[in-house]
Amino acid sequence: MFCVYINEVLLLADGQKIDMMDDKTILQEAFTEMAPRYETLVDGELNRFWGWRYDQFINRLLEEVDIVDGLSVLDVATGTAMIPKKLIGRYGDSIRIVGLDITLAMLRRGKKLLDDPNVRLVCGSAMTMPYGTCSFDVVLCGLATHHMDIPVLISEIRRTLKPGGKLTIADVGGSAVWRMPIVRFFLKVMAFIYFLTVENAARAWAEADGVSNVLCAEDWANLLSQMGFKGVTVVELPSKFKWIPSPLLIKATRGG
Numbered sequence: 001m002f003c004v005y006i007n008e009v010l011l012l013a014d015g016q017k018i019d020m021m022d023d024k025t026i027l028q029e030a031f032t033e034m035a036p037r038y039e040t041l042v043d044g045e046l047n048r049f050w051g052w053r054y055d056q057f058i059n060r061l062l063e064e065v066d067i068v069d070g071l072s073v074l075d076v077a078t079g080t081a082m083i084p085k086k087l088i089g090r091y092g093d094s095i096r097i098v099g100l101d102i103t104l105a106m107l108r109r110g111k112k113l114l115d116d117p118n119v120r121l122v123c124g125s126a127m128t129m130p131y132g133t134c135s136f137d138v139v140l141c142g143l144a145t146h147h148m149d150i151p152v153l154i155s156e157i158r159r160t161l162k163p164g165g166k167l168t169i170a171d172v173g174g175s176a177v178w179r180m181p182i183v184r185f186f187l188k189v190m191a192f193i194y195f196l197t198v199e200n201a202a203r204a205w206a207e208a209d210g211v212s213n214v215l216c217a218e219d220w221a222n223l224l225s226q227m228g229f230k231g232v233t234v235v236e237l238p239s240k241f242k243w244i245p246s247p248l249l250i251k252a253t254r255g256g
């Protein structure tokens, strides 16, 4: 497990210095390249595929989040900290926010866009979160679950959420037909070719890889219930094209 607080010395949990560049995976390489233009890029992509503006999409996610004074919020895979930025805009310093992300360049841009004492940006993996059990009241995750091993992610979220704590996720969801290996393979190839053409090889690998992780609404509901969440709701958000996987909005409460 590693954990790096940006603007401080890069440290492993055991105190050794690390060189982030040597450790970069293809996903980190893709997001490092995207970081300087992330918001514009994602705005164009969401609009092209779903008919959503980026800003509108984050607002829709946050509409589902009940925040009261004093809560501690974890934004998993925070990227350039757009979710923390919106939360601070709405709730000011009445809440504490941690934004966790594995790509340092995304966090560095986030720090430039939002330098607020109530927001702590942390570089680390959501697969082994650098937090104790029952640390947060609310966990959010926007546009990122498909880049991760979802059962591991949910288990880490469950561990770090307090009992009764709330989880809200918004990300791409597949339809039931995606369960067929041949369909998934075809979509992976399509994603690879598309992102190689419009972006670059690292992005193409990262997005093709992400296709394997995408879950349909029913699988999300089953997984969250099996992993000890209650009051699970999964809503398909409106999308421009029927043949492109739609965005899903997922809400659940951690059981006791």
Ligand SMILES: C[S@@+](CC[C@H](N)C(=O)[O-])C[C@H]1O[C@@H](n2cnc3c(N)ncnc32)[C@H](O)[C@@H]1O
Residues within 6 Å of the ligand: 027, 028, 031, 042, 076, 077, 078, 079, 080, 081, 082, 083, 100, 101, 102, 103, 106, 124, 125, 126, 127, 141, 142, 143, 144, 147, 148
């Ligand atoms: C599409 S961006 C989403 C950023 C932000 N949540 C938003 O709504 O704009 C996906 C982010 O997931 C991060 N990410 C991918 N795998 C991760 C992991 N295992 N742990 C933490 N962050 C991860 C990437 O570095 C990237 O910043």
